[in-house]
Amino acid sequence: MHYRQLGRTGWKVSDISFGAWAIGGGWGSASDHESLAALHRAVECGVNFIDTADVYGDGRSERLIAQLKKNRRDEVIVATKAGRRLPRQSVEGYSRQNLTAWVEDSLRNLSTDAVDLLQLHCPPTALYDHAEVFGMLDDLVEAGKLRYYGVSVEKVDEALKAIEYPEVQSVQIIFNCFRQRPADRFLDQAKIKRVGVLARVPLASGLLSGKLRADTRFAADDHRNFNRHGEAFDVGETFSGVDYNVALEAVEQIRGLLPPGISMSQFALRWILMFEGVTCAIPGAKLPHQVNDNCGASDLPPLSAEAMAGVRRIYEERIAALVEHRW
Ligand SMILES: NC(=O)c1ccc[n+]([C@@H]2O[C@H](COP(=O)([O-])OP(=O)(O)OC[C@H]3O[C@@H](n4cnc5c(N)ncnc54)[C@H](OP(=O)(O)O)[C@@H]3O)[C@@H](O)[C@H]2O)c1
Numbered sequence: 001m002h003y004r005q006l007g008r009t010g011w012k013v014s015d016i017s018f019g020a021w022a023i024g025g026g027w028g029s030a031s032d033h034e035s036l037a038a039l040h041r042a043v044e045c046g047v048n049f050i051d052t053a054d055v056y057g058d059g060r061s062e063r064l065i066a067q068l069k070k071n072r073r074d075e076v077i078v079a080t081k082a083g084r085r086l087p088r089q090s091v092e093g094y095s096r097q098n099l100t101a102w103v104e105d106s107l108r109n110l111s112t113d114a115v116d117l118l119q120l121h122c123p124p125t126a127l128y129d130h131a132e133v134f135g136m137l138d139d140l141v142e143a144g145k146l147r148y149y150g151v152s153v154e155k156v157d158e159a160l161k162a163i164e165y166p167e168v169q170s171v172q173i174i175f176n177c178f179r180q181r182p183a184d185r186f187l188d189q190a191k192i193k194r195v196g197v198l199a200r201v202p203l204a205s206g207l208l209s210g211k212l213r214a215d216t217r218f219a220a221d222d223h224r225n226f227n228r229h230g231e232a233f234d235v236g237e238t239f240s241g242v243d244y245n246v247a248l249e250a251v252e253q254i255r256g257l258l259p260p261g262i263s264m265s266q267f268a269l270r271w272i273l274m275f276e277g278v279t280c281a282i283p284g285a286k287l288p289h290q291v292n293d294n295c296g297a298s299d300l301p302p303l304s305a306e307a308m309a310g311v312r313r314i315y316e317e318r319i320a321a322l323v324e325h326r327w
Helices: 032-044 060-070 096-110 125-129 131-142 156-162 181-185 187-192 204-209 244-255 264-273 288-299 305-323
Strands: 003-005 012-014 049-051 077-082 115-121 146-152 168-174 196-200
Touching: 032 060, 032 288, 060 077, 060 096, 077 096, 096 115, 096 131, 115 131, 115 168, 125 156, 131 146, 146 156, 146 196, 156 168, 156 181, 181 187, 187 196, 204 244, 204 264, 244 264, 244 305, 264 288, 264 305
Parallel strands: 049 077, 077 115, 115 146, 146 168, 168 196
Antiparallel strands: 003 012
């Protein structure tokens, strides 16, 4: 496992880290026993950074991470999020009272005195014009409730606005073979400002593992079923916002670029790590064997120039027109 500096925090985090949404809920059934095994496997592979949120299974994901930490001596840095408990997203909802209450809930779930990294959870674009919200986060740091804070965003433009705030340490954004705009517009800016970048949805919700088929069925409580057209939250969070059948064809083309001996998930994750401005990818996983596979990407040699050009070509020919203008 390799490690990269996260912003100005002084932390060096595993370049393949762990996304803990699926172990909370929203991806069909998950067994806590297996989820814990996946978390332990991640730490055994060298993962020292986990991304979660208060709303993943209404605290279930945070509580599983607390259980992991109780049983391990290793240092594990936990990034959680706040804001999605609002019944309807609004700038006013990010009040001092709400932020404080959400943080207190996360502290309880995580069994800790201070949140390592709190991310605003895809707040409305207008929030970035409200410096007072960032002032409230500064106060929570001052009060010892947060070590650091950052944001999770939907759009590149939001990411660019967020890093104008001097204490924002990290930006979490969708970045993968099917979502390349951050590489063109954002990663260099983040690097200049020494802001960490967490690449989320790195496998396009499992598509880039290469295992999904046109006839794959998802459980009723899996967002790959219930949010395929953005019915519950931003459609970009499901399959990266790419039409399922278009994506499957692109995946088959990407498969043709794989060097021998590496899995498609590893290829997709190694592609992300080719970009210096990325701090880490945070693939989600519910099973230990998926964690093993994903962590293997960290130690792979760099992808060839031909492979990188091939992914770019497939993106430009099949995907870009569908996503570039949206996020
Ligand atoms: N708004 C936000 O801030 C936000 C939104 C989305 C995600 N996130 C964060 O980003 C993390 C990652 O994104 P994501 O979980 O949405 O998507 P992802 O990492 O692109 O895909 C994860 C899913 O792919 C499958 N998978 C993972 N590794 C695999 C492997 N090696 N082989 C085969 N299948 C594999 C698993 O699903 P199955 O086994 O069920 O197929 C897994 O749940 C989340 O866990 C969360 O922490 C944040």
